[in-house]
Amino acid sequence: MTALLEVKNLTVNFRIGSAIAARLRGQPPPDLKAVDNVSFEVERSESVGIVGESGCGKSTIAKAIVGLVPITAGSVELDGQPLTEKRDKATTRRIQMVFQDPGSSLNPSLTVERTLAELLTVHKIVPKKEVPERCGELMDLVELPRSLLPAYPKRMSGGQRQRVGIARALALDPEILIADESVAALDVSVQAPILNLFNSLRRELGLTLLFISHDLAVVRHVSDRVVVVYLGTVMEDGPTEQVFNDPRHPYTRALMAAAPKFGVKKEPGKSALTGEPPSALDLPSGCRFRTRCPLAQDICAASEPELVESPTDAEHLVACHFGWTDPRT
Amino acid sequence: MSEHLLEVSDLHVTMQRRGLPITPVDGVSLTLDRGEILGIAGESGSGKTLTLRSILGLLPKGGVAEGDLRFSNDGGRPAPFEPTEVHGHGISIIFQEPMTALNPTMRVGDHIAEGPRIHQGMSKADARTRAIELMRLVGIPSPERRARMWPHQLSGGLRQRVMIATALSTEPKLLLCDEPTTALDVSVQDQILGLLQELRGRLEMAIIFVSHDIAVLGELCDRLAIMYAGQIVEIGPADDVISQPNHPYTAALMASVPSFQGTSEELQGIPGHPPDPGAFASGCRFAPRCAFARDDCTQTTYELRPTSDDRATACIHPEVLAQP
Incomplete structure (x- = not known):
């Protein structure tokens, strides 16, 4: 059965700045990748x-x-029709x-x-x-x-x-x-x-x-x-209860830790995520979250992780090299 | 240390709307201790921001604040003050939108240095050194380089940090915060709340934090005041007010907040609308929307009645909330 709405490798670029100025400098015109290879089904x-x-x-x-x-690239399909x-x-x-x-x-x-x-x-x-x-x-x-x-x-x-x-x-x-x-x-x-x-x-x-x-x-x-x-890509995709109860991506975990909660007091100077997202014009190599990630290893800079299914649940996907394994073990 | 830092009693703000007077703040009284963080929660139009701004006389055109405001800068008995006396001498304020609050034609370093130069008579060079120190204090990375930047070159989170550095430049005893994290992402909001909590401890500074977000206030504040239709309806230690409200409005507000800890139960919301500040009815102002309203609720006069040593409520039947 096909999904009602299918977003396949959707990419949306915005042209920013002057294309002529870039050509004079001998560079390709600058593109901002607002959405980068996003896929999901509804x-x-x-x-x-x-x-x-x-x-x-x-x-x-x-x-x-x-x-x-x-x-820019990819497709949005409704009932299988692009x-x-x-x-x-x-x-x-x-x-x-x-x-x-x-x-x-x-x-x-x-x-x-x-x-x-x-x-x-x-x-x-x-x-x-x-x-x-x-x-x-x-x-x-x-x-x-x-x-x-x-x-x-x-x-x-x-x-x-x-x-x-x-x-x-x-x-x-x-x-x-x-x-x-x-x-x-x-x-x-x-x-x-x-x-x-x-x-x-x-x-x-x-x-x-x-x-x-x-x-x-x-x-x-x-x-x-x-x-x-x-930063324009899917980090985690899964059933709501699972993602909230057992978030597998460090970014999801950080977002949840950062959200204000009742019955929890803020600790002085502590925060779940340090720094700010890098510019979409100058993305880090490999995993784009690695610059703020507490688990980042060498492999994270070398290759960009793909969305991988959980070994036990095909509904839950994570784009992290350590999504289903702990790097410390 | 029994003297309060700030005492506000019976504050009224009147404004003109199409030639008719309205009172968006109607009889607010509160006290604040040194180094304490007080939160003021309320929905749009409840008067929380006007209450905060009255302390520094920063009301919109046509707004008039009346009431007894006392502030103690030196640790003695709080004394009446003119708003202009405490600008840069004891009380500072930060706003919601740092882009409009920062001067776009000033480099951020100069912006932060302006306070020390004007209020403390520092030399240009000293003030610049001080500005860089302050930028480091509020956690701005590479402050020497960023001091020369313009506000538009900074992200929202960094701009808010510049605002805080500017506010701290005159070593205030009291920092007024007008929804400073509302326009920020949760991760940046989390950083700013952590920073405020840290600065309070390090600089022994009191904070009044106004927000519509009760979860944020619960994390940050020692005490919490809930405002409705220009009045404080409940005040007390933040954790107690949140976990065991003594006013039906607080309880209704809590039942409206989606929580991501819990399951997706039906949210309640509050039927009806807040009353118009031009025509407040007599009696309890929440009564028309209150699920527990009784006949005598429309007869009562507003008064915050203590329910314990550190809590007070304006509800005359707080016992209705105790029943399961």
Whole structure:
């Protein structure tokens, strides 16, 4: 059985600086590898979380999947069919995205009803006379009162706007919903019901969810599987409970150690990860985490580790030379 | 050492919104000891940042702070002060976004050296040496080279370290932190929290740390105050407040936080919205959203009532939380 969404060796480069200046200097034009050879699969009705620090390429992966950035190499396949940047309406419909800041991603001059109705009409989701009723149903789905349909985004609170953002994505009956830091800007008391909403939408609509976040706790709450990304590549990929209970990559372990926890006091001067990620323009040789890794050995500088399955569990993969063995033993 | 470092009593902040007065901070009282870290938690609009900024008189245009603020720089009895007196003499502040708080046209070394030159009258050369010492203190690698850099050449974490070095340059007794780690990645946030904890011990400096992230506050702070609608609703030792809240708002907030230690149980959230600072209802301000609200909750007047030696709550029925 093929997965619903398959990302194969995805690479996205951004041209930075001046190509002419580089040619005058006799060098190739500088490319920033935002996403470097990333592969993962998403099964139907599965919820996959992508975690990583800012600049690791997690949003670029999302944008490449919905076709907002050009793919340099590799492919994104939906039901076995490769997706290109130019897509027809029917394909666009199947993958929808919810953005971080609903304040800027909603059109301020349209009421909620116009925002939703426009999509329903353009994509001919329902016959024209059923549009108002469908708008109402969408509001029910995201647990907003129908009385907000004539309202403008600026009149609504952050949580309400985010629900409109979700309703807008759901209007097209997508199979895959991509949530890119969709709760990062919300207060916890507002964030909690939105996370619950994502979970209930999955149950009720059988929606496939790709949830992108820097917040490990949030990802744990909504995902069946987690993909940990560092500097544009996948470091670890596995079932949520396993990755959280038994992280195999030193980077995953460090991220978890760094996240604030209840009932633990910060020790003076101690931190889980020292230094900062190297520049994506000047990646270290071999494993790109080795410059900050507590386990780094000679082999780590010499060769880049590939994603390797656990000897006991084919679902859990780690890109570390010592992922399944301890270097000290 | 029984004298407090800082005493704030009955602080009110009034502002104008479309010609009408609002009171986003409404009767905040707190004390801080030397070398203590106090956390102030609250959601957007709870008044936590305005409370912090009132201490240095850094309110937005049109904001007026009233109340009794006392600070003791020399170890004696806390005395009233003008915000301008403590700028660079005892109290420093760091902000959330170091890119906008640093002057983009100044090299970071000069930025850090400005405080010692203006407030302590140091010579240019001495101030530069001091700046490099401070950069080393806050863990900036190769400070001599970085002192000559511009803010835009540094990463977010290093910029925040420059902010901290700048704040420390005048040897403050109190460091005010306004969500300094919110814009940073967890790994960098972790480093900055470790640094603050270390500096507190080394420099005997007190810290007030404002954040919306209770887990961060729990890791860092000795005491924790929870703010809601311009008032402190609960205050006490951080671990106790987090593990056994004495106010339904604190309890509801804790039930909203996804934890990655636990399993994925249903999060609760808090129904409704915080009240508008232009129209606070009488009685307990959390009552309309409180699952335990009773009739007398709308009649009560705000007062932080001690529940033990070191804890206080504004809830008149804290016993409701004790029941399983």
